[in-house]
Amino acid sequence: MNTEDLERxxxxxxxxxxxxxxxNDQGKIEQLYDRELQPIDKKMLYRSFESQTEDRGFSYKGEFIEFEEIREYARKRSQGYQRRNYGHSIEELL
Structure with missing residues (x-):
């Protein structure tokens, strides 16, 4: 398999x-691959700026991907960003 057969x-x-x-033949996501073309979990599509968070998952280009703990994951990710770039408290952010 090479990248010519896949969608970036x-x-x-x-x-x-x-x-x-x-x-697949219906246009649905069958498998996700990393940079080295190794299979990875479809949940990694959440890293795309084009994903949209929903109640029990997220959508990427109109296709829903179930991810029960999406809101908790997003919260922890944003807190990590705040700590790395600004500080450890809301007061330091303002």
Missing amino acids: VSGISRHHEQMWIKR
């Missing part, structure tokens, strides 16, 4: 996080 995931800003999608 859009909305990824970091080169080392590059991902590729293999779609």
Whole structure:
């Protein structure tokens, strides 16, 4: 398999996080691959700027991907970003 057979995931800003999608005959996501074309969990599509968070998962280009703990994951991710870039408290952010 090579990248010519796959669709590149859009909305990824970091080169080392590059991902590729293999779609089935109906156009649904069959498998997600990392930069080295190794299979990875479809939940990693959440890293794309084009994903939209919903109640029990997220959508990528109109296709829903179940991810029960999406809100907790997003909260922890944003807290990590705040700590790395601004500080450890809301007062330091303002």
